Every structure is written in C-alpha cells, then in structure tokens.
Amino acid sequence: MQKYTLLPLLILLFACAPEPEDLIQEEPELYLPDDLQATVWAESPQFFNPTNIDVDIRGRVWVAEAVNYRDFNNHEGHKAHEQGDRIMILEDLDGDGKSDTSKVFVQDPDLRSPLGIAVLGKQIVVSCAPNIIIYTDEDGDDQPDHKEVLLTGFGGLDHDHGLHSVIAGPDGKWYFNTGNAGPHMVTDQSGWNLRAGSVYTGGTPYNDENTPAMRSDDGRIWTGGMALRVNPDGTGLEVLAHNFRNSYEVAVDSYGDLWQNDNDDQKDANRTTWLMRGANAGFFSADGSRTWQADRRPEQSIQEAHWHQHDPGVLPAGDIYGSGSPTGVVMYEGDALGEKYRGMFLSADAGRNVVFGYQTEADGAGFALQRSNLISSVNESTEGYRWYEVDENKRKWFRPSDVALGPDGAIYVADWNDPIVGGHQMHDKQGYGKIYRITPKNKALALPEIDLSTTEGQLQALKSPTINVRNQGFVKLREQGETVIEEVKALLTAKNPYHQARAVWLLSQLGEQGIQEVEKVLQHDNVRHDSVQLRITAYRALQQAKPKDWLAYADQLAEDPSIAVRREVALSLRDVPLNQSKNLILKLIASYEGDDPWYLEALGIAMDGKEQKLYPELLAKFGDEKPEAWSEAFAKLVWRIHPPQSVQALKARILSSELTSEQQQQAMVALAFVTSQEAAQAMLEIDRSAPADLKKQSLWWLQFRKTNDWRVYLQDWKAPTDYLPEAHPELLALKKQLSDTALSLEKQLVSAEQLMDSKAGRWHLLQMIDRLEEDVKDTISTTLIPQLLQSEDLYLKAVARHYLPDEKSASTYDSEELLSLAVNAENGKTLFYQNCTTCHKMGKAGQEIGPELTNIHRKYDQVGMLEGVVHPDAAVAFGYEPWLVSTRDGGIVYGLMLSDGPVITLMDMYGRQYILEQNLVEDKKQFNFSPMPSPADFSLSEQQVADLSAFLLQVDI
Numbered sequence: 029m030q031k032y033t034l035l036p037l038l039i040l041l042f043a044c045a046p047e048p049e050d051l052i053q054e055e056p057e058l059y060l061p062d063d064l065q066a067t068v069w070a071e072s073p074q075f076f077n078p079t080n081i082d083v084d085i086r087g088r089v090w091v092a093e094a095v096n097y098r099d100f101n102n103h104e105g106h107k108a109h110e111q112g113d114r115i116m117i118l119e120d121l122d123g124d125g126k127s128d129t130s131k132v133f134v135q136d137p138d139l140r141s142p143l144g145i146a147v148l149g150k151q152i153v154v155s156c157a158p159n160i161i162i163y164t165d166e167d168g169d170d171q172p173d174h175k176e177v178l179l180t181g182f183g184g185l186d187h188d189h190g191l192h193s194v195i196a197g198p199d200g201k202w203y204f205n206t207g208n209a210g211p212h213m214v215t216d217q218s219g220w221n222l223r224a225g226s227v228y229t230g231g232t233p234y235n236d237e238n239t240p241a242m243r244s245d246d247g248r249i250w251t252g253g254m255a256l257r258v259n260p261d262g263t264g265l266e267v268l269a270h271n272f273r274n275s276y277e278v279a280v281d282s283y284g285d286l287w288q289n290d291n292d293d294q295k296d297a298n299r300t301t302w303l304m305r306g307a308n309a310g311f312f313s314a315d316g317s318r319t320w321q322a323d324r325r326p327e328q329s330i331q332e333a334h335w336h337q338h339d340p341g342v343l344p345a346g347d348i349y350g351s352g353s354p355t356g357v358v359m360y361e362g363d364a365l366g367e368k369y370r371g372m373f374l375s376a377d378a379g380r381n382v383v384f385g386y387q388t389e390a391d392g393a394g395f396a397l398q399r400s401n402l403i404s405s406v407n408e409s410t411e412g413y414r415w416y417e418v419d420e421n422k423r424k425w426f427r428p429s430d431v432a433l434g435p436d437g438a439i440y441v442a443d444w445n446d447p448i449v450g451g452h453q454m455h456d457k458q459g460y461g462k463i464y465r466i467t468p469k470n471k472a473l474a475l476p477e478i479d480l481s482t483t484e485g486q487l488q489a490l491k492s493p494t495i496n497v498r499n500q501g502f503v504k505l506r507e508q509g510e511t512v513i514e515e516v517k518a519l520l521t522a523k524n525p526y527h528q529a530r531a532v533w534l535l536s537q538l539g540e541q542g543i544q545e546v547e548k549v550l551q552h553d554n555v556r557h558d559s560v561q562l563r564i565t566a567y568r569a570l571q572q573a574k575p576k577d578w579l580a581y582a583d584q585l586a587e588d589p590s591i592a593v594r595r596e597v598a599l600s601l602r603d604v605p606l607n608q609s610k611n612l613i614l615k616l617i618a619s620y621e622g623d624d625p626w627y628l629e630a631l632g633i634a635m636d637g638k639e640q641k642l643y644p645e646l647l648a649k650f651g652d653e654k655p656e657a658w659s660e661a662f663a664k665l666v667w668r669i670h671p672p673q674s675v676q677a678l679k680a681r682i683l684s685s686e687l688t689s690e691q692q693q694q695a696m697v698a699l700a701f702v703t704s705q706e707a708a709q710a711m712l713e714i715d716r717s718a719p720a721d722l723k724k725q726s727l728w729w730l731q732f733r734k735t736n737d738w739r740v741y742l743q744d745w746k747a748p749t750d751y752l753p754e755a756h757p758e759l760l761a762l763k764k765q766l767s768d769t770a771l772s773l774e775k776q777l778v779s780a781e782q783l784m785d786s787k788a789g790r791w792h793l794l795q796m797i798d799r800l801e802e803d804v805k806d807t808i809s810t811t812l813i814p815q816l817l818q819s820e821d822l823y824l825k826a827v828a829r830h831y832l833p834d835e836k837s838a839s840t841y842d843s844e845e846l847l848s849l850a851v852n853a854e855n856g857k858t859l860f861y862q863n864c865t866t867c868h869k870m871g872k873a874g875q876e877i878g879p880e881l882t883n884i885h886r887k888y889d890q891v892g893m894l895e896g897v898v899h900p901d902a903a904v905a906f907g908y909e910p911w912l913v914s915t916r917d918g919g920i921v922y923g924l925m926l927s928d929g930p931v932i933t934l935m936d937m938y939g940r941q942y943i944l945e946q947n948l949v950e951d952k953k954q955f956n957f958s959p960m961p962s963p964a965d966f967s968l969s970e971q972q973v974a975d976l977s978a979f980l981l982q983v984d985i
Contacts, residue, residue: 372388
C-alpha cells in the first residue's frame with residue numbers, strides 16, 4: 029500500500045485491528061455503473077495481503093503477497109511467513125465466477141513485500157526490490173524450475189516507493205517503474221549503468237541513504253521515481269521518464285502510450301497523467317537535490333508547487349485530484365463490457381476506496397482526462413453523507429491495491445482489506461484480502477480457449493484484453509515471420525482500433541515485407557483520432573524496426589497536420605545530433621503557436637543539449653531584434669530552453685514597460701533558470717533598478733538561487749532580509765562545559781541549569797542530551813526535562829516528552845471510550861480553528877506547514893482519525909521528520925529540512941524559513957518522531973478530541 033501519513037498535527041492516522049470475521053462480507057458493498065456488477069471472486073485464506081495481480085491465459089489470477097510487509101514495524105501479533113513472501117495461483121474450476129482452488133507457486137526468502145507480478149508464458153516475473161526475478165516453469169506444473177535475477181540494484185527494499193510490476197509492451201519489450209526510494213544503481217545485461225537518486229530517505233531502516241545528481245551511462249541525470257523499458261533478455265535498459273514521487277504502476281496501451289498515477293507528499297495533490305517520453309514529471313528539483321517545498325515560490329498553490337508546474341522543462345501534471353493513495357492501473361481495451369468502456373484508463377486509489385475510470389481524449393499534443401468513480405465502496409454523491417458515522421466505517425476498508433483484466437474481459441480488483449493506508453504499518457494482523465470480479469449485468473462472460481500452437485490461437489491471444497496474454501500471441505506470431513503477414517495485416521481493418529495498433533507493432537517485426545505494410549499506415553492523410561494514433565504507432569514501431577535510418581520517417585511527418593504526430597517526431601529527436609536534427613527541429617518549431625504546453629515541452633526535449641547552438645538561428649528565424657517585440661510563441665520557447673545567450677534579451681523584457689506583468693514574470697523565471705555569472709549579475713541589476721513589484725520578485729530569486737544554482741556567483745552578495753537564526757554566543761561556553769567529561773557531575777549540571785534559563789538554551793540542551801555521559805543524561809532527564817513539560821512552547825514540550833520513557837508512551841485517552849462518545853462536529857470546528865490552523869489549512873483558512881486537511885475525510889475513517897490524533901508518533905513521512913540545527917554562533921532552529929547540501933534550507937514550526945551555509949552549521953540532529961503536540965498539550969478533553977476528529981471527517985466545507 030502507499031506510504032501515506034500526515035504532519036504535523038496528523039502524522040499518522042491509523043485504526044484498531046479488526047478480526048478477519050469482522051471484515052468478511054457475503055456480498056460486496058460496492059458502487060458501480062448500473063450496467064456492471066461485482067462479485068467476490070476470492071478472499072482470504074486463499075491468499076493474504078495482495079499487492080499486485082496478473083491474469084494468465086487460462087483465466088487464473090496470480091497474486092503477489094506481502095504478508096511480511098514492514099516486519100520491522102508489524103512484528104507484534106501479525107501474520108508472518110518465515111520462509112519469505114509468496115506468489116499464489118487462484119483458479120475458478122467450475123466456471124461459477126468464484127475461485128475454487130489456491131496454491132503456492134513459489135515462496136522465497138528473496139521475496140519481501142513484492143510489488144509486481146507478470147505472467148509471461150513460462151516466465152513469471154516478480155518485482156521485489158532490489159531485484160527483478162524471473163521464475164521459469166518449464167514443464168507447466170506450476171512450480172518454478174529455474175530462478176534468475178534479471179536486474180538488481182534498485183532501491184526500496186520492503187518499501188512502497190520501490191520496484192513495481194513489469195508488463196509486456198506492444199513492441200515486445202518489458203516496461204516497469206520504480207518509486208523514489210533510491211538510490212537505484214543498476215547494471216543491465218549488456219553492461220549499461222543506471223545511477224539515479226534524490227534526497228528521499230526514510231520509510232524503512234533500509235532506506236537511510238540516497239544521492240541526488242548522479243549521472244547514468246547516457247550522460248543524463250535521472251532522479252526520483254522512473255518509468256523504464258528493457259529487452260526481455262535484460263539488455264537495452266532505458267529511462268522513459270523520471271522525477272515521480274511513487275507511481276505505483278505504469279500502463280502501456282497498444283499504441284505505446286504510457287499512463288500512470290502518482291501519489292503526493294501529504295499535500296492533497298495526487299495526480300493521474302499521460303506520460304510523455306523523456307519527460308521530467310516535476311516532483312523534486314530537476315537533479316533531485318531539493319524538495320518541492322524548498323522550491324515553492326511566493327503565491328504558488330500547493331498543487332502548482334508540488335509538481336513544479338511553472339518551471340521550464342516539466343511535464344504538465346494531468347488530473348490533480350486531491351488526497352488519496354493511488355495504486356495499480358490498467359487500460360481497458362476489450363469489448364466485453366461494451367464500447368463505452370473501451371479505451372477507459374482504470375486507476376485504483378486505496379486511500380479513496382475507489383477505482384477511477386478515466387475517459388481519455390486527445391487534446392492537442394497531449395490528452396484530456398475525464399475522471400469518474402467506476403468502482404467504489406463509498407458513494408460520494410450521497411447528499412448529507414458523513415464519514416464519521418460509525419455504521420459506515422467499514423466502507424473505507426475497501427483498499428484496492430491493483431486492477432487487472434481477464435481474457436474474458438472481466439475486471440479483477442485486488443483489495444488489501446485493511447482499515448488504514450500506509451504509514452508503514454498494517455492494522456489487520458491477519459493479512460485479510462479479497463479479489464472482486466466486475467462483469468456486465470445480464471451477460472455471462474465466457475473464458476476463451478486459446479491454443480497457442482496454431483496461428484488462429486496466436487491471433488486470438490494477440491487480440492486478448494489481458495496485456496501479458498496478448499504478448500504470448502505476439503511472441504509466437506513473430507517467430508513465424510513473414511509467413512503470417514496476411515493474417516496479421518487483416519487486423520488493420522479490425523473494428524477495435526487497439527487490435528489495429530497491435531498489428532502495426534507486429535508487422536514492423538516481420539521482416540521487410542511487414543515494414544512496408546507499416547510504411548503504408550504512416551501515409552494516412554486524415555486527422556481522425558484513431559488514424560492519428562495509428563500513424564503515431566507506426567512511427568514508433570518503425571523507429572525500433574529501423575534504428576539506423578528512421579530519420580526519413582521523421583522528415584515525412586515533421587509537417588504533419590496533426591500536432592500530436594509532430595509532438596512524437598519532436599520527442600524522437602532528443603538524442604539525434606544537431607547536424608542531423610536541426611532542419612527537423614526548425615520545421616517543428618515553425619508550427620508552434622504558443623498555446624499548447626505539451627507541444628512546447630516536446631520541443632524542449634527535442635532541443636535538449638542543443639539549446640546554445642540552436643539559439644542564434646532560432647532568434648534569426650522566429651525572434652525579433654527588439655526583445656519586447658517577440659511573439660508569445662517565441663517568448664515561451666525561450667522560457668523553455670533559456671540559453672545563456674538570452675540573458676540580456678530577457679533582462680530587457682523584464683524591464684520593458686511595453687509588456688504585461690505576466691510577460692515580465694515569464695522572462696524573470698527564464699532568467700532565473702540560466703546558470704551563469706551573467707544571469708546572476710543581470711538579476712542583481714534588475715534588483716537595483718526595477719520597480720517595486722519586479723524588485724520583490726528579483727529579490728526572492730536572488731535569495732533562492734544563492735542557495736543552489738547561483739551560489740558560486742553570489743558569494744559576496746548579502747540579502748537585505750535576515751534568514752539566519754538569532755545568535756547566542758553566550759550559550760557556546762555552557763554547551764562546552766556540559767559536555768566536558770573532565771568536570772564533575774555537579775559542574776556539568778550547573779551548566780545544564782543555566783541553559784534552561786533561555787528558550788534557545790533549552791533547545792540546545794535537547795539537541796545535546798543523547799550525546800552526554802549516561803549519569804549526566806539520566807540526571808537531566810529526571811530533574812530538568814520534567815520542567816519542560818510545563819513550557820508554553822508546545823513543540824518544546826513535545827520533544828521533551830520523548831526523554832521521559834513513562835511520558836512518551838503514556839496516553840490519557842482511551843480509544844474505545846472515544847468511539848463511544850456522541851460527537852459534535854460544530855464544536856470540533858471551533859477547536860480546529862483555535863488550535864490547528866497554525867500548521868494546517870482548512871478551506872482558505874490556516875497555514876501550510878502541515879498538510880491541507882480540507883478533503884482528509886476522503887481517506888480516513890473515524891477510528892483511524894481518532895487514533896492518529898491521539899498517537900501521532902507511530903510513523904513519520906519523509907520530509908516531516910523534525911530537525912534541530914545549531915549554528916557556530918549559538919543560533920538554533922527546530923523545524924523541517926527543505927533542502928540539504930552546501931546550503932541548508934529549514935522551515936521552523938511557525939513557517940519561517942532559514943537559509944544556512946553548511947560551513948555555518950555546528951550540529952544537525954534528526955528526530956524519528958512527530959513534531960505534533962499531543963492533544964493533552966492543548967488541554968483537550970476526550971469529548972473535544974472526538975469532536976475535533978468528527979469535524980475533520982465531515983464532507984467538504
């Protein structure tokens with residue numbers, strides 16, 4: 029399940045562990061469209077904790093289990109498999125729509141919380157960081173005869189943000205993705221090295237180190253989560269896109285398009301996206317060295333900043349839909365459910381208790397995504413519905429972890445049936461799970477019998493709605509070569525356009541005669557959507573079929589009437605040298621009108637690494653000698669590529685009174701992304717001479733860039749605003765005396781008492797305490813720390829409590845007692861605005877230090893919310909671990925680390941940011957608990973805690 033916790037006031041929301049019999053339902057309580065129905069196809073004990081599923085050619089469902097999920101946290105009373113996690117096979121023998129048998133395919137100590145399963149004929153491919161493992165069943169007895177580690181070195185052992193499932197693409201290659209729990213240090217079978225990382229650490233004891241800004245053998249910096257492709261023999265590993273947080277799975281449709289969801293950073297910004305190849309998806313800074321919080325600009329919304337949506341070189345975010353925990357995905361390309369479902373992208377979200385259905389529609393060079401709730405255990409449209417009503421809590425125990433398709437066209441949904449999501453914990457100690465089967469009403473779906481030994485059976489498999497089944501038909505037909513061209517070519521007129529696309533891919537791999545048939549597809553002269561998509565498919569296929577001489581096809585399509593086709597040509601030019609690509613790029617730019625962000629980003633990808641050499645010609649052909657007279661299209665193009673030669677022109681646009689404020693701001697951003705001495709100097713000159721509104725922007729950029737790209741250029745520049753913590757040099761001598769083991773205990777304690785006299789001194793004492801001799805530490809803990817529990821500073825009090833073992837574990841609140849209380853959400857609303865808005869935003873009120881809580885009711889039930897408020901320290905999400913950082917002059921800051929490196933960016937718990945050169949830092953200490961004060965620190969009664977939780981769980985305000 030996804031890692032989802034809240035901070036600071038709701039670091040983890042978890043629930044009590046129900047017994048499995050409490051979860052069992054005779055019939056599923058799911059909301060679906062009127063023409064669909066759901067049945068429970070299988071449930072525990074046939075399997076446990078399903079993270080991922082696949083369906084084979086016989087309609088059997090294979091399940092990757094994660095019983096040993098987070099065994100470092102879940103070791104008390106939880107089900108465990110001492111011999112490792114398992115891959116299970118479930119089958120409906122009598123055709124009654126329910127599984128009759130369940131058996132273990134493999135149990136392996138190398139499997140700890142595997143997140144992916146793919147059944148590719150005899151090869152069973154399991155994704156389990158750090159490995160992609162192939163188990164081969166040569167004799168078909170459902171037991172592996174051979175085990176091979178295809179690739180290894182991926183980060184994310186026992187971590188949701190690790191290695192995800194493999195699927196076979198329409199080209200025969202294998203596609204998969206990783207989350208951002210790096211570093212990923214992988215060597216493929218041909219010796220090519222992937223090196224990718226970021227500043228992301230945490231979540232498990234095994235993910236305590238990571239490294240941003242590493243270069244792979246292609247010379248590029250890949251960061252965060254990535255979508256990748258590899259040949260089935262483990263050669264040809266390549267990155268298709270990067271800088272996700274944790275896309276749980278990538279879907280590849282028959283055209284070769286990539287689709288995914290991505291979970292947010294506790295900030296109400298989950299998204300679903302069509303994934304453009306070569307794209308930076310925008311979670312971290314481009315090299316992975318900074319979080320989105322560190323890069324957030326004034327006035328940017330969380331959603332804009334979270335995915336760096338106003339930075340050049342970033343993919344449009346797609347559908348940002350709010351809180352949740354997105355999981356498995358699949359594109360429905362079958363006909364069994366009816367034509368209106370064909371082409372629907374299915375995206376599961378465990379946190380929202382839903383499988384979303386997206387209608388995808390071409391929109392310029394990208395796609396528009398229209399979202400609906402396809403399958404859900406909660407009816408969000410019910411007027412007056414309240415999430416905190418006790419009798420509705422079980423509805424939120426539907427946690428879809430994956431969605432897959434059967435050869436008969438049925439939809440299968442794996443349900444990791446737990447009252448919580450993530451937090452590196454499971455609260456259902458029995459590992460309960462279900463698999464639902466979704467079919468049309470009043471229509472029986474028949475499981476096809478597919479004989480792969482015949483051409484007819486191979487074609488039948490190729491047309492299967494099940495992705496990895498059609499791969500088996502693809503492989504068998506490809507082995508026959510040109511002898512099956514006529515049979516495959518017949519699919520080009522199939523009613524189902526996805527069948528047409530599969531035929532294009534296969535024909536391109538059936539020799540020269542097949543390539544000629546694909547070249548005919550490339551010549552379609554209309555711009556209907558299906559024809560455009562087929563033309564794009566043909567172009568993609570021909571690139572692979574003729575790797576040495578495909579540029580002639582690019583020239584043929586560079587002036588295609590479809591902007592989507594031209595986009596595809598642009599993307600293909602990224603690694604083509606300038607002497608071969610320049611004329612094509614110029615043709616593609618000539619058709620850019622300035623109004624399509626997808627096409628602009630594709631042009632930027634085409635010019636990657638070629639910007640400086642191209643810029644003079646671009647300026648001469650599309651620009652103007654007077655920068656103020658640039659067209660909107662050319663100004664956006666310069667914003668996207670921001671070459672060093674554009675500095676003076678950008679400065680002129682910023683200072684021009686002829687331009688709008690939006691145009692000036694656009695030029696300001698472009699200038700800020702130029703990494704050069706001239707750019708930094710130009711910004712300094714703007715800061716000295718610009719009007720007040722521009723001066724405010726330039727000052728922000730100077731202060732920000734001094735912490736990263738312009739650090740070397742701005743060493744002598746002093747910001748007018750003090751971003752350093754207040755100095756307390758008088759405390760340094762006291763700290764030295766306290767830690768001096770040559771002194772008597774009495775003298776050391778005198779210095780500790782003197783540190784207690786000031787707020788800064790008390791923080792210094794807490795920073796030092798773990799490093800003191802045991803007798804000094806014990807004495808301070810028993811004599812001085814209790815005094816801090818009387819402090820008016822709630823954050824100081826929360827930290828101090830962790831040095832008193834009895835206080836740390838004590839809770840004056842009884843969860844069962846809280847659940848029995850009648851609640852008053854209006855009273856909870858008053859309490860929230862009185863106590864919580866210093867960190868949290870609700871609607872338009874409050875601060876954004878912790879997560880926005882406006883829609884938190886969509887994710888948590890009553891028990892989980894209550895437990896999260898009462899017990900905030902059970903887990904802490906990355907980026908929200910509190911730090912104490914002290915400086916060499918005695919200053920100290922308690923807060924959140926936004927970026928670390930030569931320059932540190934900190935935000936204290938009141939929202940103030942501090943920027944510190946690393947050489948000014950004396951000490952850094954990271955805590956493993958939440959900065960959230962206890963409800964007792966706010967003097968809240970049990971009734972008030974229950975009321976507060978009820979308010980948080982109500983419908984949108």
